[in-house]
Amino acid sequence: APNIKSMFNGFVVQGGKDGTDEPGTNVPLLAIWPGTIPGGQVSHRLIDFTDILPTFAEIAGIPKPPDYGILDGISFYGDMTGNGPVNQRSTIYCAYNSDPPTPNKKWVRWVQNDTYKLYDTSRHEQAGQFIRLEKGKPDGPPLDLNQLTPEERVIIKQFARALIKNRQASIY
Numbered sequence: 001a002p003n004i005k006s007m008f009n010g011f012v013v014q015g016g017k018d019g020t021d022e023p024g025t026n027v028p029l030l031a032i033w034p035g036t037i038p039g040g041q042v043s044h045r046l047i048d049f050t051d052i053l054p055t056f057a058e059i060a061g062i063p064k065p066p067d068y069g070i071l072d073g074i075s076f077y078g079d080m081t082g083n084g085p086v087n088q089r090s091t092i093y094c095a096y097n098s099d100p101p102t103p104n105k106k107w108v109r110w111v112q113n114d115t116y117k118l119y120d121t122s123r124h125e126q127a128g129q130f131i132r133l134e135k136g137k138p139d140g141p142p143l144d145l146n147q148l149t150p151e152e153r154v155i156i157k158q159f160a161r162a163l164i165k166n167r168q169a170s171i172y
Contacts, residue, residue, distance in 0.1 A: 020096055020108050020119075020126070021139035037080045046114065048092040051076055091159065093166040111159040111166070116152070118159035130156050 029047055031037050050073035057064045058075040065071070078084025096108045109120035115133055119126040129142035130152075148156065 023138055031080050043079055045088050046092050047076055091162055111162045116155055120163055
């Protein structure tokens with residue numbers, strides 16, 4: 001619920017795990033498989049829910065199902081085992097709705113990498129905000145779009161294209 005507060009590395013997070021900022025969406029993935037996944041590893045790569053099916057297909061030694069539509073997930077099996085290519089994604093696309101979808105309920109959409117996040121430009125109180133992320137902290141204030149570095153201008157354009165592409169493919 002939006003009025004619940006929780007602590008995240010000493011910072012108060014409005015909304016707890018029901019929010020769209022980093023503490024609400026950045027969660028650990030633990031994988032334990034004695035004899036296959038070496039213990040004590042830590043990876044900071046971006047993993048998205050769409051990466052689960054390709055990873056399990058690779059583990060099972062079967063191809064990704066051809067009749068599920070476009071599957072753009074990336075297997076992280078090689079990353080876990082250390083025995084294969086590490087195909088990392090550069091960004092993740094998120095679409096979130098805390099309630100069952102209804103015509104009046106707003107979806108929150110964004111694209112992010114390890115350093116930046118761009119919220120969709122429609123139907124959300126954070127619409128169009130471009131944020132620099134800091135590890136272990138809630139989302140900071142939006143960057144002034146008139147004062148972006150040349151590198152940030154390239155990133156925001158890439159993120160905007162990803163938002164458009166994913167929104168067109170979305171059923172939400």
